[in-house]
Amino acid sequence: MHEMGIALQIIDIVKASLPEDAKGAPIERINLKIGKLSAVVADSLRFCFEIAVKDTALDGAVLHIEKIPVTARCNDCRHQWTLANPVFSCPACDGGAIDVLSGRELAVDSIEIKDESNSDDG
């Protein structure tokens, strides 16, 4: 529901992360990592992002989303597994003391910009 806010944050992060010599270069792609437990709907995020970047330096940048599965580890028996359902107890020993290792991500991983310094293929 707050995808526009997230899109605006992503734009801020991207702008702030560009090195001096890359400022103004066309941004081709923004690589995101989004965990399955993050309350983000990818279609809505893309929609909001496209509106927010219209006629800016980020216009045309593709949002590439790597979907991160939910993994957990049992604190009792150390079993580690990937969750297929929202059942957060250990499938090996039925223990409830677990650490969720991944699945909550919502991060900008990297940015790809057109390298105009050594690009000869346009």
Place this chain on the structure above:
Amino acid sequence: MMVDLFHNKVRLHQGHESGTGAQAPAASSGSRKIKVVQRVLSVNEKMADANRRLFAAKRVFVLNVMSSPGSGKTTTLETTLNRIIAKIPSAVIVGDICTTNDADRLARSGAPVVQVNTDQFGGDCHLAAHVIEKAAADIDLDAIDLLIVENVGNLVCPAEFDIGEDARVVVLSVTEGEDKPAKYPVMFRACDLALLNKIDLLPYLDFDMDLVKRYIEQVHPGMPAIELSAKTEQGFEPWLEWLEARVRQKIG
């Protein structure tokens, strides 16, 4: 039977999706990759940490109360405030998209109430840390031991936003159906306690109390769930004991 995995919150365009751990191929040969690795909500997280430091310095216990709209959150808090205000000086921050109805009701307890209008940080769906920072500035934190934040009615977004609280409570009314914990696992995992409200209506419903508790146990093993009715005040003692113990634990 289990509810489908995380109700497909993340649906992706086929063309742009990559599998687990797959290395994203470069966009083209003439492109340069800049590593960033920054959490999108890091601005909120920093503000939440600042709030947490402020509340620790002022020795105020902060409770974030979340639920879907219509769960009886405000009635639960009205009753709670009436019962504890003489013992635990309290204030409330209420988040609502429109109207001051909830703030007006809660103010009758005598507790200072600050109504916040949700704003553009993430739209109208949750309270963010900077909103709490601003609202807390209107409260005399030296005069209170407990600050209750009544979040915007929503079982999804508020769970994502740290506001600098000490504990989180989710209110689920028995009219909402048993499978809500499995449908909204992020919310039920984020919380420290579930209040199962409106139990005075149980004789009129087909609600299976054991089943909802099983779902809660699946999603968040060990999390306590207290059955109560904000209307009749049945079941309030264990809830008030839980709350008072948590407040005392922090403020000493």
